Amino acid sequence: xxxxxxxxxxxxxxxxxxxxxxxxxxxxxxxxxxxxxxxxxxxxxxxxxxxxxxxxxxxxxxxxxxxxxxxxxxxxxxxxxxxxxxxxxxxxxxxxxxxxxxxxxxxxxx
Numbered sequence: 248x249x250x251x252x253x254x255x256x257x258x259x260x261x262x263x264x265x266x267x268x269x270x271x272x273x274x275x276x277x278x279x280x281x282x283x284x285x286x287x288x289x290x291x292x293x294x295x296x297x298x299x300x301x302x303x304x305x306x307x308x309x310x311x312x313x314x315x316x317x318x319x320x321x322x323x324x325x326x327x328x329x330x331x332x333x334x335x336x337x338x339x340x341x342x343x344x345x346x347x348x349x350x351x352x353x354x355x356x357x
Contacts, residue, residue: 275297278336282329282338289318291318292316294315297310298313298328307334308333309330309332310331313326313327327346329343330344
């Protein structure tokens with residue numbers, strides 16, 4: 248019994264100590280979720296699929312994402328597509344684009 252408590256305490260301490268480090272990594276899925284919650288505050292449900300990503304610099308990432316949002320249960324889901332610019336783990340800009348559009352997110356040449 249004493250060994251179980253020691254293992255449980257050790258597990259809890261390791262999870263507690265590792266949580267701050269994980270939160271600072273700039274989680275892309277968290278940025279996308281926050282964007283959708285802000286964009287569709289009254290949505291009943293949603294899901295998203297990343298079509299592609301492109302690093303612009305070491306701090307900048309462009310994410311091509313499709314979203315499907317249900318506003319009301321009686322309505323059909325609404326599909327959208329966005330390009331999201333994530334800088335230092337935070338959403339810097341977003342742009343709605345047509346669903347079938349071809350994207351070219353290559354860095355600009357100076």
